[in-house]
Amino acid sequence: MIRMNLLGLPRPIHPKDSKNTAAMAIEPINGFSTVTIPLDMQVGPGCESIVKKGDHVNVGQLLGEPKGPWSVPVHSSVSGTVKSISDQILSDGTHAEYVTIESDGLDTPCPDIAPPQVTDKASFLAAIRASGLVGLGGAAFPVHIKLDPPPGKTIDTLIVNAAECEPYLTVDHRICLEGAEDAVEGALAVARWCGIGKVIFGIEDNKKEAAKSLKEAIRELKDHPHMPEGGVEVKVLPTSYPTGAEKVLIRLLNGRVVPEGGLPADVGVIVQNVTTLHFLSRYLKTGMPLIKKAITLDGSAVKKPGNFLVPIGSAIADVIEKAGGTRSEPAKIIMGGPMMGVAVDDISRPILKHNNGILVLDEQDAVLPMESACILCGRCIRACPMRLLPMALDKAARANNPGELQDRHVMNCIECGSCSFVCPAKRYLVQNIRFGKTLVRQAAASRGKGGKS
Numbered sequence: 001m002i003r004m005n006l007l008g009l010p011r012p013i014h015p016k017d018s019k020n021t022a023a024m025a026i027e028p029i030n031g032f033s034t035v036t037i038p039l040d041m042q043v044g045p046g047c048e049s050i051v052k053k054g055d056h057v058n059v060g061q062l063l064g065e066p067k068g069p070w071s072v073p074v075h076s077s078v079s080g081t082v083k084s085i086s087d088q089i090l091s092d093g094t095h096a097e098y099v100t101i102e103s104d105g106l107d108t109p110c111p112d113i114a115p116p117q118v119t120d121k122a123s124f125l126a127a128i129r130a131s132g133l134v135g136l137g138g139a140a141f142p143v144h145i146k147l148d149p150p151p152g153k154t155i156d157t158l159i160v161n162a163a164e165c166e167p168y169l170t171v172d173h174r175i176c177l178e179g180a181e182d183a184v185e186g187a188l189a190v191a192r193w194c195g196i197g198k199v200i201f202g203i204e205d206n207k208k209e210a211a212k213s214l215k216e217a218i219r220e221l222k223d224h225p226h227m228p229e230g231g232v233e234v235k236v237l238p239t240s241y242p243t244g245a246e247k248v249l250i251r252l253l254n255g256r257v258v259p260e261g262g263l264p265a266d267v268g269v270i271v272q273n274v275t276t277l278h279f280l281s282r283y284l285k286t287g288m289p290l291i292k293k294a295i296t297l298d299g300s301a302v303k304k305p306g307n308f309l310v311p312i313g314s315a316i317a318d319v320i321e322k323a324g325g326t327r328s329e330p331a332k333i334i335m336g337g338p339m340m341g342v343a344v345d346d347i348s349r350p351i352l353k354h355n356n357g358i359l360v361l362d363e364q365d366a367v368l369p370m371e372s373a374c375i376l377c378g379r380c381i382r383a384c385p386m387r388l389l390p391m392a393l394d395k396a397a398r399a400n401n402p403g404e405l406q407d408r409h410v411m412n413c414i415e416c417g418s419c420s421f422v423c424p425a426k427r428y429l430v431q432n433i434r435f436g437k438t439l440v441r442q443a444a445a446s447r448g449k450g451g452k453s
C-alpha cells in the first residue's frame with residue numbers, strides 16, 4: 001500500500017542538502033581567453049549563425065537568429081574575433097553549431113544595447129525573447145512561450161520558484177539575498193504585462209535569510225505601480241525533495257493538481273524560477289541580453305567551492321581553474337546537482353544558459369554503487385512525486401519495450417531521482433527511465449516515418 005503524506009502526495013525524501021556555499025556571495029570571474037557558445041541551449045530548436053569566421057563581435061552582440069517561434073537568440077559573452085563555427089555533439093548526443101570566439105580582453109559592449117520599449121504584453125514577450133531568456137532553474141524552456149499560454153487558459157497566479165531543493169546548489173539562494181528587489185520587480189513586470197493578479201514566492205525553510213530578504217523587498221516595493229491586486233507573498237515550505245519540481249510546488253503552494261500530461265496553465269498558474277525573474281528585471285533596465293550565468297561550483301575535488309558569475313560559453317575546465325582549481329583528481333563532473341544533474345563527458349564543454357551548478361567529485365564520491373536485484377519493497381513507488389511505478393518503468397526500459405513504457409506514463413517522469421535515492425538495491429532507476437523516454441521518442445519518430453514500432 002502506498003503511504004501518503006498529509007497533502008495526499010507521495011512521501012518526499014530528505015537527501016543531505018550540502019548547501020556548503022550558501023554563505024558565499026556570487027563572485028564574477030572574467031578574463032577567459034576563449035569562449036565556445038552553442039547556438040542551441042534551449043528546449044525547442046536553436047539558432048542559425050549570423051556571424052562568420054574572422055568577424056569582430058562585441059559583448060551582447062547577436063550571434064544566432066532563432067530558427068522558429070520557440071527559439072530565442074544567442075549573444076556573444078565577450079568581445080573579440082570569431083575563430084570558428086563548427087558542428088559539435090552535445091553531452092546528450094544531439095548536434096549543435098558552436099561559435100568559438102577569441103576574446104580581445106576588452107569586454108566592449110555592443111553599442112546597440114538599450115533597455116527595451118515595453119508598452120503591452122506583445123512588446124513585453126518580444127523583449128523577453130530578444131533577451132535570449134530561457135528558464136534559468138535548469139529547464140531551459142523559452143520564457144516568452146511559457147508566459148503566453150494557449151487561448152482559453154486564465155492565469156490567476158504567478159508562482160516564483162525559489163525552492164532550490166537540489167543539494168549543493170545555492171545560486172537561487174544567493175540571488176534572493178543579493179538581488180531580492182530585482183527578483184520581485186521581475187515578478188511584478190510579469191504580473192503587470194501578463195495580467196496576473198497574484199504572485200507567490202515559494203522557498204524552503206532552510207533558506208530563512210533569503211525568505212526574509214524577499215519579504216523586505218516586497219515591503220519596500222509595496223507602492224510599486226505594478227503591484228498586483230492580489231499582492232505578493234512569500235510562502236516558506238518545509239525542506240524536502242523535490243519541492244522545487246513545478247507540479248509539486250504548485251500543489252504545495254495552492255493545492256492545485258496539474259492533470260496528467262497537462263501544464264500549470266491548466267490550473268491557472270505559471271511558474272518561473274527566481275533567477276529567471278531577477279535576470280528579466282535587470283534586462284528591462286539595461287537591455288543587456290543573457291550572456292552570463294551564475295553557477296555554484298562545489299564537490300569533493302574542488303579546492304575553493306563558491307558561487308561564480310561566468311560568461312556563457314566559458315569552458316568548465318577554465319571555470320574550475322580560475323576558481324582555484326582542484327585539490328584531487330576529478331573522477332566525475334556533473335552539470336547541475338547530484339539528483340537531477342547530468343554527468344559531463346568532456347571537461348572542455350561550455351557553461352550553458354541554464355547551468356546552475358558544476359559538481360566536481362573525487363574518486364571516492366564518484367563510485368557508482370553496485371546494483372542488485374529488485375526486492376519489490378515499494379520504496380521507489382512511495383517516493384515518486386509523479387505517482388509512477390519506477391521499478392516497472394526500469395524493467396520495461398531494460399526490456400526495450402516502448403509500448404509498456406508509454407502505457408506506464410514514462411513521459412510524466414520528471415527525472416527527480418527520488419526513486420534511485422531510496423532504492424535499497426541501488427537500482428539505476430532514473431538512468432534507465434531516461435533511456436526509456438528515449439525509446440518512446442524513437443518509437444514515436446519511427447511511427448511518424450511510417451515505421452511499425
Ligand code: SF4
Pocket residue numbers: 373374375376377378379380381390391422423424425426427429
Ligand atoms: S525501491 Fe528498488 S528494490 Fe524496492 S521496489 Fe523499487 S526498484 Fe525494487
Ligand code: SF4
Pocket residue numbers: 383384385386387388389390412413414415416417418419420429430433
Ligand atoms: S525519477 Fe521519475 S520515476 Fe523516479 S521518482 Fe522521480 S518522477 Fe518518479
